[in-house]
Amino acid sequence: xxxxxxxxxxxxxxxEEEDKVQDEIxxxxxxxxxxxxxxxxxxxxxxxxxxxxVMKLCLTTGLVPNLNVSAALLAFVFxxxxxxxxxxxxxxxxxxxxxxNTIVQTCAVACYSIAVGGGFGSYLLGLxxxxxxxxxxxxxxxxPISFKEPGVGWMTGFLFVSSFVGLLALVPLRKIMxxxxxxxxxxxxxxxxxINGFHTxxxxxxxxVEVHGFVKCLLxxxxxxxxxxxxxxxxxxxxxxxxxxxxxxxxxxxxxRFYFDFNMTYIGAGMISSHLVNLSLLLGAVLSWGVMxxxxxxxxxxxxxxxxxESSMKSLNGYKVFISxxxxxxxxxxxxxxxxxxxxxxxHDRLKDKKLSSCPDSKKQALDDLxxxxxxxxxxxxxxxxxxxxxxxxxxxxxxxxxxxxxxKWYYVVVAYMLAPSLxxxxxxxxxxxxxxxxxxxxxxxxxxxxAVAGKDSGAVxxxxxxxxxxxxxxISSDLMHDFKTGHLTLTSPRSMLLSQAIxxxxxxxxxxxxxxxxxxxxxxxxxxxxxxxxxxxxxRNMAILGVQGFSALPQHCxxxxxxxxxxxxxxxxxxxxxxxxxGKWVPLPMAMAVPFLVxxxxxxxxxxxxxxxxxxHRLNSQKxxxxxxxxxxxxxxGDGLWILPSSILALVKRNPxxx
Numbered sequence: 312x313x314x315x316x317x318x319x320x321x322x323x324x325x326x327e328e329e330d331k332v333q334d335e336i337x338x339x340x341x342x343x344x345x346x347x348x349x350x351x352x353x354x355x356x357x358x359x360x361x362x363x364x365v366m367k368l369c370l371t372t373g374l375v376p377n378l379n380v381s382a383a384l385l386a387f388v389f390x391x392x393x394x395x396x397x398x399x400x401x402x403x404x405x406x407x408x409x410x411x412n413t414i415v416q417t418c419a420v421a422c423y424s425i426a427v428g429g430g431f432g433s434y435l436l437g438l439x440x441x442x443x444x445x446x447x448x449x450x451x452x453x454x455p456i457s458f459k460e461p462g463v464g465w466m467t468g469f470l471f472v473s474s475f476v477g478l479l480a481l482v483p484l485r486k487i488m489x490x491x492x493x494x495x496x497x498x499x500x501x502x503x504x505x506i507n508g509f510h511t512x513x514x515x516x517x518x519x520v521e522v523h524g525f526v527k528c529l530l531x532x533x534x535x536x537x538x539x540x541x542x543x544x545x546x547x548x549x550x551x552x553x554x555x556x557x558x559x560x561x562x563x564x565x566x567x568r569f570y571f572d573f574n575m576t577y578i579g580a581g582m583i584s585s586h587l588v589n590l591s592l593l594l595g596a597v598l599s600w601g602v603m604x605x606x607x608x609x610x611x612x613x614x615x616x617x618x619x620x621e622s623s624m625k626s627l628n629g630y631k632v633f634i635s636x637x638x639x640x641x642x643x644x645x646x647x648x649x650x651x652x653x654x655x656x657x658x659h660d661r662l663k664d665k666k667l668s669s670c671p672d673s674k675k676q677a678l679d680d681l682x683x684x685x686x687x688x689x690x691x692x693x694x695x696x697x698x699x700x701x702x703x704x705x706x707x708x709x710x711x712x713x714x715x716x717x718x719x720k721w722y723y724v725v726v727a728y729m730l731a732p733s734l735x736x737x738x739x740x741x742x743x744x745x746x747x748x749x750x751x752x753x754x755x756x757x758x759x760x761x762x763a764v765a766g767k768d769s770g771a772v773x774x775x776x777x778x779x780x781x782x783x784x785x786x787i788s789s790d791l792m793h794d795f796k797t798g799h800l801t802l803t804s805p806r807s808m809l810l811s812q813a814i815x816x817x818x819x820x821x822x823x824x825x826x827x828x829x830x831x832x833x834x835x836x837x838x839x840x841x842x843x844x845x846x847x848x849x850x851x852r853n854m855a856i857l858g859v860q861g862f863s864a865l866p867q868h869c870x871x872x873x874x875x876x877x878x879x880x881x882x883x884x885x886x887x888x889x890x891x892x893x894x895g896k897w898v899p900l901p902m903a904m905a906v907p908f909l910v911x912x913x914x915x916x917x918x919x920x921x922x923x924x925x926x927x928x929h930r931l932n933s934q935k936x937x938x939x940x941x942x943x944x945x946x947x948x949x950g951d952g953l954w955i956l957p958s959s960i961l962a963l964v965k966r967n968p969x970x971x
Contacts, residue, residue, distance in 0.1 A: 342690050342804035345410040346811060353389045354415045354811070355818055357382060358422025362819065362826045364952035365423055367576065369432030370836055372914050373847040374592075374906050376583045379420055379502045379793070381945040386415035387509045388522050409510040413803040414811045416502065417794045421815025426823040428750070428786050429470055434758075434775040436461070436848035437855070441837045446852045447624045452762075452859030453852075457718075457771040461831060463824050465715050470820040472708040473780055476728065477787030478813060479704070480735045482697035488792055489799050490684050492657075494743025499793035503800035505941075524939055525946045532575040532950025539573060540958055577914045579947035581921020582940055587896065588903045589915070589922040595904030596912030604631065614867045624853065628839070629866040631909050632853050637873035638905035639850070641880025643752040649888070650741035650749055657744060683799050690804040701732075708780075716776050718769035723761065727780045734781065735788040742789045743796075750789060754782030755854065762858030770859035775851060787816070833962040846909040876901075 361378060368375045390407050397404045429435065436442060443458040459465075481488070488494050581589050607630050611617045619626040705728045713721045738749050755778065762774030791812055798808040830836055836843045862870055880901035887898035907915050921944070928936035961967075 339686055339802045340408060340410060342807040345408075345414050345804060345807040347405065347411055347414075349390065349393060350411050350415045351418065351814065353386060353393075354418035354422065354815060357385050357389065357415070357419035358815060358818055359822055359826075360385075360949060360952055361419065361423035362426040362822050363829075363955050364576065364948055366426045366431065366823070366826045366830060367952070367955055368580070369427065369847075370830055370834075370843045370845045372577075372906055372910050373432055373845070374580075374903070374914075375427050376580045377498055378423070378583070378948075379416070379498055380505055380941055381583065381948070382419045382423075383412065383416040383502050383505050384521070384525070384941055384945055385949070386412055386419060387506070388525050390415065392522060409506050409801045410803045410807070412506045412509065413503075413797055413801045414807055416506070417797070417808055418811040418815035418818075420790070420794070421812045422819040422822060424787070424790055425470060425474060425816065425819030426826060428783060429466075429819075429823050430779045430782075431823065431827045432845050433847040433851045434754070434779045434782075435466065435469075436837065436845055437775050437852040438772065439837070439848075442845075442848045442852050445624075445628075445837070445839070445849055446856060450624060450856060450860070451863070452767045452770055452856040454768050454771065457769065459716070459772070461827070463828055466824040466827070467820055468711065469715055469779075470823065471817075472704070472711045473783045474787060474816050474820060475813070476701060476704045476708060476731070477735070477784040478791060478809070478816065479697045479701040480732050480784055480788040481739055481792060482692050482809065483694045484736065484739075485692075485792070485795050485805060486688065488739060488743060489795055490687065492740075492743070494740065494792075494796070495746075496743045496793050496796035497746040499796035500800065502793075503797040506797070506801050521938070521942050524942045525949075528943050528946025529950040529953070532579075532947045533954050534950075535573070535575060536951045536954035536958075540954070574914070574917050575947040575951040577917030578921040578924070579944040579951075581918030582925050582944035582947070584918060584921070586922045586926070588900060589918045591899040591901075591903035592907055592915035593912070593919050594899050596907035596915045598904070599631070599634075599908040600912050603634075625866045630869050630872065632849055633857075633865055633869050633873055634876050635846075635905045635908040636850055636854060636857070637876040638880050638901045638908070640755070641877040642884065642901040642905070643749070643755060645881050645884040647749055647752050649884070650744070651737065653744050654737060654740050657740075683802060686802045687795075687799050687805060690806045692805055692809060712776070712780070716772060718765065718772040719776050723773065723777060724780065727757070727777060728784075731781065731784040735785050738785045739789045739792045743792065748786060748789055750782045750786035753785050754778040757781040758851070758854055759858040762855045765859075767859050771852065771855040774855035774858055778851070778855075829956075829959050833959040844910055846906070850909065 361382060365375050365378070390411065394404050394407050430437075438459045439461055440458045443453060446453050448455070604627065607614070608627055611627075615626050615629075623629070624632065708728070709721050709724045712724055713719055734753050738753060742748050757780075758774040758778035761777040762770040764770075765773035791809070794808050794812060795805060797803070798805060830843060834843045835841045837845050837848060839849075857865075865873065883898050883901050887895040889895075890898070925936065925940055928940065
């Protein structure tokens with residue numbers, strides 16, 4: 312037994328620890344002061360810039376890297392520059408805190424996430440007439456009435472009624488996911504670590520290197536994009552046509568799409584993405600455009616009629632689209648069941664641990680955890696508010712969406728919103744474990760089911776819109792949990808996080824359609840031979856047709872090739888997960904390989920150049936590379952993104968570059 316002196320000592324330590332917790336909590340500003348006017352302005356500005364950037368990526372390759380860390384960095388650069396400028400003018404400003412940094416990042420990410428997940432490059436664009444015609448006007452399941460041209464009004468309304476439901480789906484479970492289950496949410500944790508690092512002594516005293524590096528790279532990227540534009544006076548001219556790989560490669564570049572176009576957005580994205588993603592893209596490009604499509608093209612007249620144009624789904628384009636779908640589905644289904652297995656195993660283990668942790672000798676929580684948990688729970692969100700909000704927005708959606716899309720009956724929407732909370736929980740839990748957001752896969756399952764149920768006349772529209780509903784709710788609720796994890800680690804109130812997410816979502820529902828129409832009116836979006844191919848629009852359209860029609864939609868011998876690539880995707884994932892790490896880290900990612908099958912190899916080369924820069928930098932100075940790679944990548948992406956605005960305006964007024 313412990314003596315009275317030992318018991319008194321333990322009691323004194325407990326009181327001291329409690330005092331430390333309370334002192335730390337008192338230094339955290341209340342949630343109302345964490346949201347500032349300057350923060351909202353910075354959030355909107357960053358959200359608009361990133362909406363333009365990710366919209367370009369969605370409409371060119373469909374591959375968007377995770378930009379949360381980059382948004383947190385940009386938020387720090389903007390507000391640190393602003394406060395420093397005012398201080399030099401002698402104007403007293405409110406201190407810039409990590410909580411405000413987190414709020415700005417959350418609001419900005421919520422804004423540009425609408426551009427990423429709003430379906431502008433996939434299911435919503437798959438409804439337009441051009442995609443309908445590319446899928447084959449005489450194809451069964453691609454009914455003449457199954458298209459709807461894009462419009463700012465209906466797109467904005469659809470986003471408003473579908474996006475806010477997801478914000479409230481999992482709010483009552485935030486304590487279970489963040490505190491009880493202690494899910495990692497790697498992207499949210501990485502963002503929090505970056506923000507905390509900025510606001511420690513190093514972040515307070517040495518921000519100039521990051522700020523100057525970002526501004527320098529932004530200006531270089533902006534000026535380079537202007538220079539490239541000046542020398543692109545025709546389709547056969549400019550830097551994409553420069554024979555960097557030799558004249559023979561240049562002669563075949565129009566078919567093989569192998570060229571390096573010095574695009575700063577893709578180079579920056581390659582610096583953020585892992586080496587495995589970039590190498591998988593390059594492998595997919597070589598395998599498809601370098602080997603498969605030339606061989607299948609030689610089978611014209613045997614496998615498919617020579618009279619058909621290449622863009623027909625019964626011609627070479629059909630093999631491109633459906634083999635891409637097979638790779639995507641194989642990878643998606645494997646990861647879906649893998650994540651489901653992890654969820655069941657993790658919940659089972661936690662139930663066992665709960666029984667063991669009830670013993671009196673369990674270890675005390677660390678001081679940091681006590682502070683974080685106290686702040687996270689101090690200003691909670693009432694459960695009744697979340698339930699009422701979810702019901703309210705669901706009712707609005709059930710009334711409004713069938714009016715926008717008469718093919719989608721109201722009972723389809725009811726069923727979707729009844730299933731959404733459980734699907735959102737599974738996705739958010741799996742994302743917390745693996746950092747893999749499976750929202751697109753839940754949406755694809757809904758697409759196939761609804762297309763098959765609705766039938767050939769309306770199946771395409773019902774499948775595409777239903778896919779968007781499920782995907783939107785599941786994705787936004789998972790993103791909110793990522794933000795809650797960031798807020799938990801940076802001592803930011805859940806109330807301010809939810810409010811900033813709502814503000815960012817509302818701004819995004821307005822900004823994203825306007826950004827889309829900036830591209831849609833200025834460029835030839837959806838042209839398979841142009842820059843803005845929007846490959847996923849055609850992929851999603853054909854998924855809906857496949858759901859209606861079945862395998863009869865496939866051209867000759869395409870089914871066997873789809874089986875092979877579906878199996879390859881499953882086997883590749885199995886090998887990567889079961890083999891030793893030194894072998895598994897070199898197994899390609901099927902989802903990444905699928906993108907260049909339809910788009911081409913040019914952006915894969917750009918992204919591999921980004922990987923090469925990172926690899927060389929780490930070899931020369933690993934410490935500086937770890938600090939500056941996100942800064943340089945963000946500057947390159949933002950500089951090229953800023954040039955998109957003036958280039959779009961020039962295209963709208965028909966001012967084309969004259970230098971060739």
